[in-house]
Amino acid sequence: MKDAQLRTISKVNIEVLKDFCSNALVKLGVPKESADIVSDHLVWADLMGISSHGVTRLGIYVKRIQAGLTNARPNIHIIRETPSMAILDGDNGLGQVVGVKAVELAIEKASKVGVGVVGVRHTTHFGCAGYYALKAIEKDMIGVVMSNAPSTMAPWGARVPYLGTNPIAFGVPTKEFPPILLDMATSIVARGKIILAAKEGKTIPEGWAVDPEGEFTTDPESALKGAVLPFGGPKGSGIALMIDIFSGILSGAEFGSHIGSLYDDFSKPQNVGNFIIVFNIESFCPVNEFKERIELMRREIKGLPKAKGVDEILLPGELEFRRYIENKKNGIQLSPEVIKELKEIGEELSLTFHLEGES
Amino acid sequence: MKDAQLRTISKVNIEVLKDFCSNALVKLGVPKESADIVSDHLVWADLMGISSHGVTRLGIYVKRIQAGLTNARPNIHIIRETPSMAILDGDNGLGQVVGVKAVELAIEKASKVGVGVVGVRHTTHFGCAGYYALKAIEKDMIGVVMSNAPSTMAPWGARVPYLGTNPIAFGVPTKEFPPILLDMATSIVARGKIILAAKEGKTIPEGWAVDPEGEFTTDPESALKGAVLPFGGPKGSGIALMIDIFSGILSGAEFGSHIGSLYDDFSKPQNVGNFIIVFNIESFCPVNEFKERIELMRREIKGLPKAKGVDEILLPGELEFRRYIENKKNGIQLSPEVIKELKEIGEELSLTFHLEGES
Numbered sequence: 001m002k003d004a005q006l007r008t009i010s011k012v013n014i015e016v017l018k019d020f021c022s023n024a025l026v027k028l029g030v031p032k033e034s035a036d037i038v039s040d041h042l043v044w045a046d047l048m049g050i051s052s053h054g055v056t057r058l059g060i061y062v063k064r065i066q067a068g069l070t071n072a073r074p075n076i077h078i079i080r081e082t083p084s085m086a087i088l089d090g091d092n093g094l095g096q097v098v099g100v101k102a103v104e105l106a107i108e109k110a111s112k113v114g115v116g117v118v119g120v121r122h123t124t125h126f127g128c129a130g131y132y133a134l135k136a137i138e139k140d141m142i143g144v145v146m147s148n149a150p151s152t153m154a155p156w157g158a159r160v161p162y163l164g165t166n167p168i169a170f171g172v173p174t175k176e177f178p179p180i181l182l183d184m185a186t187s188i189v190a191r192g193k194i195i196l197a198a199k200e201g202k203t204i205p206e207g208w209a210v211d212p213e214g215e216f217t218t219d220p221e222s223a224l225k226g227a228v229l230p231f232g233g234p235k236g237s238g239i240a241l242m243i244d245i246f247s248g249i250l251s252g253a254e255f256g257s258h259i260g261s262l263y264d265d266f267s268k269p270q271n272v273g274n275f276i277i278v279f280n281i282e283s284f285c286p287v288n289e290f291k292e293r294i295e296l297m298r299r300e301i302k303g304l305p306k307a308k309g310v311d312e313i314l315l316p317g318e319l320e321f322r323r324y325i326e327n328k329k330n331g332i333q334l335s336p337e338v339i340k341e342l343k344e345i346g347e348e349l350s351l352t353f354h355l356e357g358e359s
Numbered sequence: 360m361k362d363a364q365l366r367t368i369s370k371v372n373i374e375v376l377k378d379f380c381s382n383a384l385v386k387l388g389v390p391k392e393s394a395d396i397v398s399d400h401l402v403w404a405d406l407m408g409i410s411s412h413g414v415t416r417l418g419i420y421v422k423r424i425q426a427g428l429t430n431a432r433p434n435i436h437i438i439r440e441t442p443s444m445a446i447l448d449g450d451n452g453l454g455q456v457v458g459v460k461a462v463e464l465a466i467e468k469a470s471k472v473g474v475g476v477v478g479v480r481h482t483t484h485f486g487c488a489g490y491y492a493l494k495a496i497e498k499d500m501i502g503v504v505m506s507n508a509p510s511t512m513a514p515w516g517a518r519v520p521y522l523g524t525n526p527i528a529f530g531v532p533t534k535e536f537p538p539i540l541l542d543m544a545t546s547i548v549a550r551g552k553i554i555l556a557a558k559e560g561k562t563i564p565e566g567w568a569v570d571p572e573g574e575f576t577t578d579p580e581s582a583l584k585g586a587v588l589p590f591g592g593p594k595g596s597g598i599a600l601m602i603d604i605f606s607g608i609l610s611g612a613e614f615g616s617h618i619g620s621l622y623d624d625f626s627k628p629q630n631v632g633n634f635i636i637v638f639n640i641e642s643f644c645p646v647n648e649f650k651e652r653i654e655l656m657r658r659e660i661k662g663l664p665k666a667k668g669v670d671e672i673l674l675p676g677e678l679e680f681r682r683y684i685e686n687k688k689n690g691i692q693l694s695p696e697v698i699k700e701l702k703e704i705g706e707e708l709s710l711t712f713h714l715e716g717e718s
Contacts, residue, residue, distance in 0.1 A: 082473035082642050084443035114441035115476045119643055142609070157672035158663035170601045180604075182597040214666035232591025238541040238675045239598075241660075242529045245539075249652045250501070250643050256656055277636070283441050284478055284609050293608045297615055301600075304517035307573035313516035316597045 013331060018043050020342065020353050021058050025094075027349045028065045029072040034097040041096040045128050046332045049323035050183075052192050053128045056338045059345055060262055061094060061125075069260075069269050070094060070124050076101050079252070084109055085117040087252060092269040095126030099145075099274060103132040106278040107139050114283030119251030120274035125149075125262050130183030130317070133171025136278045137179045140287050143171040144277040148247040150270070151257040153187050154227035156237035159214025161227040162256050165191065166243035170316075173281070174298070175291035181317030186240035187228045194220045194228065247273035372690060377402050379701065379712050380417050384453075386708045387424045388431040393456040400455040404487050405691045408682035409542075411551050412487045415697045419621055420453060420484075421704055428619075428628050429453060429483050435460050438611070443468055444476040446611060451628040454485030458504075458633060462491040465637040466498050473642030478610030479633035484508075484621050489542030489676070492530025495637045496538045499646050502530040503636040507606040509629070510616040512546050513586035515596035518573025520586040521615050524550065525602035529675075532640070533657070534650040540676030545599035546587045553579045553587065606632035 021039035026032055038061065046054030064070040074093030078086050086105055090098035102118045109116030126132075129145040136143025149164025165187035172180040189208050197204050198220035206216050209223035217223050230237035248255025253273025260270040281290050302313050327333075334342075339353075346353035380398035385391055397420065405413030423429040433452030437445050445464055449457035461477045468475030485491075488504040495502025508523025524546035531539040548567050556563050557579035565575050568582030576582050589596035607614025612632025619629040640646050661672050686692075693701075698712075705712035 080643065085473040085638075085642055087643060113472065114444040115474055117474045117638070142604075154666070155660050155663065155672065157666055157669045158660070159666040160664050162660060162663055170597075172601075172604055180600075182601060184594045184597065186594075210666060214664065214669075231594050234675075235543045235545075235590050236594070238529075238543065241539075241675065242531075242541060244656075245501075245531055245653070249649060249656065250638065250640065252644050255652070256659055279444075279476070279609065281609065283444055284439065284446060285611050290608060293614070294604070297603075297608065300615055301514050301517070301521060304514065304521055305519050305573065307513070307516055307518040307569060310516045310573075313514065316593075316600065 014043060014047070014328070016354065017046075017055060017332065020346070020351065021055055023351050024058060024062060024345055024349050025065075025072075027351065028062065030065070030094065031073065034094065037100050038094050038096045041127050041131050043332070044131055046334070047324045047327045048128070048130075048320040049327070050128055050320065051335075051338075052190055054332075054338075055334070056341060057125070057127065059341050062345055062349075064124070064262075064266075065094075067266050069266065071269075074098070078105075079121075083113045084115050085119070088118055088120045090120055090123035092122050092124060092271075095124040095272065096131075098123040099126040099132050100135065102274060102276050103135045103143065103145065103278070106143075106276045107136055107141060110136075110141055110278040110280040110283075111139070114280050116278045116280075118274075118276045119246070120276070121251050121253040121271065122269070123253070123272050123274060124270045125272065126274060128183060129167045129169035130171065130181050130320075132276065133169040133181060133183070134179070137171045137173045137181070140173050140281055142173070142279040142281060143169070144279075145169045145171075146243045146247050146275045148244045148253065148255060148259060148273050150259045150261040150265075152191055152228055153230055153240065154210060154214075155241065156230060156234040159210050159212070159227065163230075163237075163240045163244055164259065165228065166240045166247070168239070168243055172294065173287075173291065175295050178317060178321030180294070180298075180315055181320065183317065183320075184231075186230055186236055186243065188231045188236075189228065191224075191228055194223050198224060243275070246275035251275055373402060373406070373687070375713065376405075376414060376691065379705070379710065380414055382710050383417060383421060383704055383708050384424075384431075386710065387421065389424070389453065390432065393453065396459050397453050397455045400486050400490050402691070403490055405693070406683045406686045407487070407489075407679040408686070409487055409679065410694075410697075411549060413691075413697075414693070415700060416484070416486065418700050418704055421708075423483070423621075423625075424453075426625050428625065430628075433457070437464075438480075442472045443474050444478070447477055447479045449479055449482035451481050451483060451630075454483040454631065455490075457482040458485040458491050459494065461633060461635050462494045462502065462504065462637070465502075465635045466495060466500060469495075469500055469637040469639040469642075470498070473639050475635075475637045475639075477633075477635045478605070479635070480610050480612035480630065481628070482612070482631050482633060483629045484631065485633060487542060488526045488528035489530065489540050489679075491635065492528040492540060492542070493538070496530045496532045496540070499532050499640055501532070501638040501640060502528070503638075504528045504530075505602045505606050505634045507603045507612065507614060507618060507632050509618045509620040509624075511550055511587055512589055512599065513569060513573075514600065515589060515593040518569050518571070518586065522589070522596075522599045522603055523618065524587065525599045525606070527598070527602055531653065532646075532650065534654050537676060537680030539653070539657075539674055540679065542676065542679075543590075545589055545595055545602065547590045547595075548587065550583075550587055553582050557583060602634070605634035610634055
């Protein structure tokens with residue numbers, strides 16, 4: 001029965017899924033245009049195969065709007081501004097709505113003076129950083145997008161969480177599809193993978209996390225009580241710290257352990273911070289020349305002798321865009337758990353979530 | 360005898376060392392002001408304990424000027440410019456001279472419009488990225504400094520070098536000394552450490568490098584014939600790639616394996632590229648507020664429960680600035696090999712390099 005459901009939804013439901021997510025938010029008072037941005041983002045993440053940031057997030061967004069912690073109709077406004085930068089106050093709006101406004105503002109500034117920087121305060125979970133970098137790519141610009149996040153990661157040398165798994169994305173336009181899109185958390189591994197291992201009773205590789213005593217652990221239960229670790233040791237920890245300094249401290253949002261948890265803290269808005277930098281390639285060099293050079297680099301890298309056990313050398317984002325094409329054609333595969341979540345949201349908001357073939 | 364030399368030079372010779380380096384370059388036609396920049400940089404690196412980028416580099420700089428590959432009197436000029444960005448052509452000048460001009464230009468732009476970005480082409484080995492980030496710190500600005508480098512590192516999935524160990528530095532001003540200065544190569548480890556292990560007949564940890572067949576090796580000799588690996592696996596590899604896209608492709612310098620080797624390629628100038636971003640804090644938020652928040656973050660991080668075996672949680676740059684203070688007081692320790700190098704340069708250029716106590 002599960003398999004039948006999976007197959008059914010896999011076939012067709014991208015538009016149905018988008019409409020459902022959008023309608024759910026509209027029911028809560030979110031303007032249609034804003035709701036469409038969030039639903040486009042969530043479905044995009046699922047299409048890219050980043051299901052941890054896909055429609056499975058709709059439920060918590062709904063809950064936080066209902067709790068009055070996320071603002072359905074925020075007054076997103078500029079606090080400070082120069083020709084090349086701005087500080088944007090997201091008024092606790094949905095992270096995707098604020099994020100798209102922020103990257104559009106950065107693009108506008110970059111198109112005028114070559115570089116546009118927007119720091120964002122008072123925002124909430126914004127999903128995949130790469131989504132916003134892609135907006136810059138579409139304008140033949142390079143986008144760098146960062147966000148801080150609730151505390152789950154121990155800085156190098158510590159044994160308890162302080163930093164978030166602060167993501168950073170770099171988007172680079174190319175002559176040929178796909179663009180180069182590096183979208184990464186600064187933890188070794190997503191916390192979700194540790195939760196999954198715990199559920200399945202498996203061990204985790206050493207080096208992923210520490211237990212509450214600060215010792216490396218392969219027991220996922222101990223790991224979840226301890227902290228995940230930054231990628232790349234002290235270097236990755238330093239990069240996560242810098243993302244927090246830009247997104248939190250420089251942008252005037254919260255930082256470190258002061259950021260509100262998305263799932264566990266219903267006492268206050270999150271006050272997440274973002275930091276976006278957009279470079280207008282045409283200001284630096286002719287766009288065509290840039291793209292020709294990128295293609296040369298891509299051909300050269302993909303043609304290098306491969307390491308043992310490697311079938312193909314992949315550039316950042318290549319795998320995700322391949323999944324995107326495939327899922328766009330064949331439909332998104334949603335797990336039974338996610339389908340259940342969506343049906344529950346539908347029931348609560350008096351919206352039907354139909355799988356194809358269901359009546 | 361070696362120990363006596365070390366002790367002697369340790370005591371006094373910071374100014375002597377600076378003058379010697381500067382005079383050597385002046386002998387080759389480098390203007391005094393430019394020579395002073397390079398010598399200040401080299402001695403700073405030694406003071407910070409980053410001896411791999413200290414006065415030991417003088418010899419190769421001298422050789423490349425003598426070979427006509429590095430330009431003693433470059434015409435450093437702006438190719439493109441907007442209020443917030445510029446492309447600077449270094450005319451194959453000494454990397455430090457070009458780098459300081461570039462960061463000063465970025466600072467000037469940031470002070471006017473909040474953000475200043477400078478891409479550099481036709482430059483040469485510029486030493487420590489952190490040195491330039493510190494120039495931004497001194498103006499209460501945040502500096503991000505990147506450079507590409509000759510090919511020694513395999514991109515993720517490859518078994519031969521293509522990327523350099525492309526460094527990136529982030530400099531953040533603080534209320535109290537020391538500032539936060541993250542200055543890192545994007546390789547797991549400096550190639551110099553593998554060379555040292557080979558000299559000493561030691562093995563290297565698995566994961567540092569691959570042999571020419573692309574397999575992890577603990578044999579330093581095989582590693583040197585293979586390639587060093589990026590820090591943090593595919594994520595670090597992606598960051599190294601992005602640094603090359605900014606420094607090489609966007610700035611109009613060489614990239615990937617096209618960059619000339621500092622030591623091994625005397626057929627052409629290096630054509631290294633740099634990329635510098637400076638953020639004027641005052642444009643984003645009041646500087647005092649920024650610094651208070653940074654101090655709070657620092658206190659909180661340093662006060663976290665420590666991981667097993669960790670004596671103190673260190674912020675990026677903390678250890679280096681501690682060494683700086685110590686070396687400034689006690690003098691720099693130079694190895695007998697470096698002293699020999701400097702004496703040889705002195706002989707060739709008819710300059711005496713006196714250790715204290717020598718006649």
